[in-house]
Structure formats: C-alpha cells, structure tokens
Amino acid sequence: MTATTESIDLVRSAARAADQKKAENIVAFDVSDSLAITDAFMVASAPNERQIAAVVDAVEEALIEQFDRRPLRREGKGEGRWVLLDYGDAVIHVLHDEDRAFYALERLWGDSPAIDVQLPEAPLPADDAATPAV
Template identity: 60%
Template sequence: MTATESSVTIARHAARAAADKIAEDIVALDVSERLALTDIFLIASAPTERQVNAIVDGIEEELLKRDLRPVRREGRSEGRWVLLDYADVVIHVQHAEDRVFYALERLWKDCPVVDLELGDDPSSKAVSGSGGA
C-alpha cells in the first residue's frame, strides 16, 4: 500500500507553501506501510523559531484555501518543532538544531521518499520515489 493521491497532493501544496517561506530540506516520506494512522510525513526546517512559525503560518494558509484544517497542532508557542496533523498528512516543521537531534529521516529511512515536484528549488532535497506520485 502506498500513500493516496489525495495525500500526495496535500503534501505537495504544503511543501510549496513551505518553500515559499524559505523552508530548508523539505522532505516527504510515505509512511503508509508502517503507520495505519497517516500516509505521509512532511518534514521541513528553518534556522530560527520565527521562521519556523512563518513556515507553519504559510502552510496553514495554503491548506485553508483548500478547506483543510489541522486535526491537531502542537508546539506552536515554542517555535522549535511544530506538528500539524491533517490526518492523512502529518507535517513537522522543526528548528534546524532539533531536526538534526531528532533525525526523523533516519528513524523512517526505510520509507520511500515522495516526489514533491518542487523542481530545482535548492531548499528541497526531495527526490523521486514510489510515494504514489
């Protein structure tokens, strides 16, 4: 089982919004075979708490245009690791230091990477994968 096309579409919209706010290292992992609760983890980072919150704002604004609201939001007040849970897509926006420390990509390294179709955006290291795209 791979991520649904609707999940991939949500992740791509969120990734573009994050890229517009200069997020770094934007990656989407298809966790659908490992987790029953969600299809995709989208991970992005920024060097400051203020930028983490700006990225979160940009993602929420973009997805709200599509009538999508997070089921749950955590970590907003600290601006270090904000989690936005859209059910099928869980978005992690982390301070760069926290991202290195927690290393989510390493924990989920056996999951395929989803092609976010961000083109030549240098802030993204997304590559083609079998994430249903």
C-alpha cells in the same frame, strides 16, 4: 498499501508553501505501510523560531485555500522549535535546524518510500553558475 493521491497532493502543496517561506531540506515520505494512523510525513526545517512560525502559517493558509483543510491537531506552535500539523492522512513537521539534526526523523523514516514534493530546482548562485565543475 500506498499513500492516497489526496495525501500526496496535500504534502506537495505544503512543501510548496514551506519552500516559498524559505524552509530548508524539505522531504516527504509515504509511511502508509509503517503506520496505520497516517499516509505521509513531510519534514522541513528553518534556522529560527520566527521563520518556523512563518512556514507553519504559510502551510496552514495554503491547505485551507487549496483543500479547505485545517489541521485536526497542532502541537508545538507556542514553543516554536518543532511544530507538528496533523491533517489525519498527512502530518507536517517543521523543526528548528538544531532539533532536526538531533531527532533525525529522516533516519527513522528513511526506509519508507520518498514522495517527490516536486519543488523547483534552486538556481545556482551567479559565481557558481559560471564555474565549470571539476
């Protein structure tokens, strides 16, 4: 079984919203073969609680606007270090950088197929762009 088109679209939209709020290391996995409760996981991180809140708010707003979807469950928003948004067929995790390194969700789900979240490539800083690769 593979993730549905809708769950993949939902994760990609969430990834774009997170990226616009400067979330870091955004990845997604098709976990439909491993889990019966959801199709896709998206994981993103941010360096502080304020930015995590901004990322979560942006994701929620984007998914309401584009899909008329609200999370079925939201966990951790009060603490602000690991927020989980459960949309049923997709689960969005936004973690503090330190918590992400500690829990290593990519290691847990790394055997699952990656979902291309289709984010634009980050441009190189001006200094690096002019420096030839060695």
